[in-house]
Amino acid sequence: MGQLTGIKVLDLTRVLSGPFCTQLLGDLGADVLKIESGDGDQVRGQGVIRDGLSWYFATYNRNKRSMRLNLRKPEAKEILADLVRRSDVVVENFRPGVLAEMGFGWERLVALKPDIVLCSISGFGQNGPYRDRPAFDFVAQAMSGFMSLNGRAEDPPMRSGLPISDLIAGLYGALGVCAALVRRRETGRPEHVDTALVDGLTSFTAYAGAEVLATGRQAPRLGNDHPVVAPYGLFETADGVIAIAPANDEIYRRLQRALELTHLDADPSFATAAARFANRGRINAEVEGRLRQRPRAHWIDVLNRAGVPCAEVKDLVQAFADPQTQAREMTIEVPHPGHGTVRMTGFPLKFREHPCRVARPAPDLGQHGEEVLRELGRDDAAIARLRAAGALD
């Protein structure tokens, strides 16, 4: 049993923000039905394809069933209305207004299911001057100011290499749905959750956002450096780079002792955090000079035992193979009948009592259409009529 066992989710999403939201709900135990049309979610054709299956699609669409409807047909819209009637949650990431144009605006959904939770994820939100603009992660990163904080001052603004605005918005969507489900038990009232790629990034601006709102000015980009702390950042050892983050004075003292840099004690240039930052070239050189004498693994061990946050800079190949990643089961293997076994990332939420699990692998396109129609009470003849009408693919 999962946290959301018994909750039925009607999933009208594609690509990434919406599918990530419904994947999270499915991982938590919800029964997710993905509605697709035509060739289906375009991610089915993206990334590495093995035995006819995109591993990228498989990851973000586990724990879902798939039904293929041609929603231009009135018969398909009738099926969709029936599906809304038996659902707790509808998730969609169309452009604002498209769901209403399809005949499934807010009033209609509530008429069909009086306590429905609708979650809408879009680039810019359901209101405002940009609501109708086409959205994309790269655009959200640019427009939100997020890119302006990444990279070195002398380089251009740099996006995150991952589509984080999609993923953050999907995560917010799942949070909004679960919170609304808590409230629904009390009031029996419907709810519309509206979140956006740009809004999610805005909420992630942390100290940089607070500083800009307080002062009206933005500090230069810092690359891998810290705004007020030194030593800090990437350092060379005898055999590669490590990241060190001694974020306060106490941790700096631990670093100094662990590196046996006791000769610095007498030097007023390094006596305070402010002094070290003012002389950051020299203190960084002292630290790196010592680190270069021994290999990376040695320092990772010594510094962690001394209580100094530090790490190798790993690529994903190394990160996935790491003993900690394995102990946390953050990569898992999922059998996909007909497509072999897929390796994918695991569950970042660990529950003692009701853990997340993969109850079903990502579906083939339309795999569960007949099964779901039978759950809706349609018999062989009705299903045949739907096929003949071109409503069910």
Add this chain to the structure above:
Amino acid sequence: MGQLTGIKVLDLTRVLSGPFCTQLLGDLGADVLKIESGDGDQVRGQGVIRDGLSWYFATYNRNKRSMRLNLRKPEAKEILADLVRRSDVVVENFRPGVLAEMGFGWERLVALKPDIVLCSISGFGQNGPYRDRPAFDFVAQAMSGFMSLNGRAEDPPMRSGLPISDLIAGLYGALGVCAALVRRRETGRPEHVDTALVDGLTSFTAYAGAEVLATGRQAPRLGNDHPVVAPYGLFETADGVIAIAPANDEIYRRLQRALELTHLDADPSFATAAARFANRGRINAEVEGRLRQRPRAHWIDVLNRAGVPCAEVKDLVQAFADPQTQAREMTIEVPHPGHGTVRMTGFPLKFREHPCRVARPAPDLGQHGEEVLRELGRDDAAIARLRAAGALD
């Protein structure tokens, strides 16, 4: 009324991942009590301080009350036990094991409150070989592989300029708590949610993670470029840079028409997506040559109307002033009695029926100690004894 009105959260967190989790729960309507000791959460002293208040602290600690306890005193531990008894949720981001050392391990919490939801947020998780290592956002970005995907191939791995591993873990924590609250209504059973900075980033690796798991190899970093699409990225106009993301063939055609680059139709070098990518230097030059003829605002308007995702690269000053940001109320003003009015980022979750709101500004250190003790039934004499014992500061 919010989604979580009536839910009581005991908040044992400090700095960022945990406080962001409890801020989200508070924004959703939960009654959050932050327990602090000594000088309190160190973020109280970080960032821009105005009228004695850190705006960074104010943002991530809105909708909380504060009580200052010296948990080395047995009298303070008695108070904490009483607080657990009346709480629905406990959130903590100590190093794994510290809460149990304080006398509040899992069994004790469940003995005090049989349906408690405990949420633990840590750098590496509650198990595994690195569980006891000191953690920090920069270290999580390095170790998870996230940094290895950011920046240009010729530059070093680049962290995100924001502490995203803290924020993602806080958001996962809030999701885990809300999902567990849905289930608790059914079973009345307790739950322990365990999430980690590194695990959250691992779940965000998207197509890059899928590719590495499928092939065992990681592609070079791409900076602002797309792995298989051109034109794509940052382009110069007559008066500044814009980001353009024509992610598929249909959108490329719209771009081509909008830029009146019809002379490219006849050139087989640009006829297909693969051909354009193979000739990306030339197609990028064609696009930029046209964009340089007119100012940025012109192209933003023309391209959006044509259905091509595009945007200015804004800094936070520009992003916060943007009409869309204002329409979405993504910056808000919150009066803080004694500290003036604080501007902060708003709510990325918009609810039609039960919206998020700031029910109370961030608390002064220990501001609500007496108020909460009276809720626990302590009278003047009992409170005086706690003060005399040094348990309540």
